[in-house]
Ligand SMILES: [Zn+2]
């Protein structure tokens with residue numbers, strides 16, 4: 001104890017560092033059982049074997065070292081980097097997770113005062129600039145697809161790690177509020193609410209509709225008094241994040257945002273009755289001109305602006321990204337916020353549900369093929385407003401198809417081989433409007449005048465590529 005000095009490595013310890021990079025787990029295990037090897041030895045830069053293993057992306061080595069008592073909190077690196085930061089830098093999600101499970105502190109900062117997550121979140125905002133200039137789909141179609149693959153795939157892996165770090169919130173931190181503190185007779189958070197609240201706090205999908213859905217699905221939460229307690233606890237966590245020595249603006253912003261959504265939910269309870277479905281509808285309702293969900297955009301913008309610590313760098317970055325954007329244009333407040341909080345370079349290459357923002361949605365409206373959902377439930381929820389746009393989106397889709405076909409013919413004429421020809425669906429558009437009967441009138445029947453007598457069905461994304469701009473593997 002206490003005798004570990006930077007750079008004073010025994011020959012076996014030097015060998016261990018070599019083996020971590022190039023050798024096998026067995027070799028490392030043998031060395032670790034030698035009495036000349038200290039598992040937390042430090043090289044000349046203050047890096048432990050665990051940091052080396054994390055940085056090199058060696059998951060098995062990390063696990064082995066942790067089993068041998070490696071200290072996940074070691075903070076001796078010359079620039080203050082921790083094993084968790086090295087894991088995030090390596091872009092390896094499993095290692096990031098292993099470090100967090102082993103108790104790595106997410107609030108530790110490096111020598112320039114940034115946590116791993118903060119660093120990448122700021123990188124992410126710069127990346128957003130790239131995204132903005134490359135986003136070529138007009139504001140009238142707010143499906144999150146992009147035309148090109150962004151240039152930095154490793155960076156995306158880092159962002160995924162950041163998403164894991166930022167959304168890792170140990171249950172114990174919440175459980176603290178389930179015990180009376182100080183002079184309180186009652187805990188601030190009834191213990192039975194800790195589980196459902198923790199689930200929402202750790203979500204990586206910040207879509208307001210998703211959050212309201214999670215609230216309304218849980219009878220314990222779908223109650224004005226319970227929600228009131230929850231949002232006050234989140235406000236306290238937010239405050240703590242901002243006032244503690246190792247400030248965590250990202251987590252503070254997330255807590256504040258969730259608190260705002262909870263408060264919005266409360267306004268939709270009347271006489272003890274839950275009207276959360278009405279809130280979901282308001283959030284989804286598209287404006288007449290282009291179907292853009294204006295209320296949703298305004299709610300998110302307002303939540304961000306109401307962040308109580310106006311000096312926060314993250315707040316200023318967010319406001320700067322959002323303020324110049326006209327409502328209805330890209331990027332949306334949701335995309336900017338998600339970007340900043342999860343670090344995800346979302347909306348690129350992955351499909352998001354139009355209703356709830358869930359990643360990996362794959363069901364397309366079979367009429368217009370321009371909106372994507374998780375499942376029929378999400379489609380039905382959206383139908384009351386989508387039905388007003390479906391027809392015009394279908395026209396947009398068909399125009400895209402026709403133009404793509406035209407372009408392809410020209411390319412063929414000019415004799416240029418087109419490697420991506422199979423991405424373009426050449427069938428005449430009329431032939432593929434599949435209306436499945438079983439989905440008759442998704443959405444509520446009160447607004448049941450079926451426009452053009454059509455109901456939207458669902459087609460699998462694989463069956464119906466949206467057009468030339470969607471690259472399928
Ligand atoms: Zn969905």
Ligand SMILES: [Zn+2]
Nearest residue numbers: 365367368390
């Ligand atoms: Zn449609």
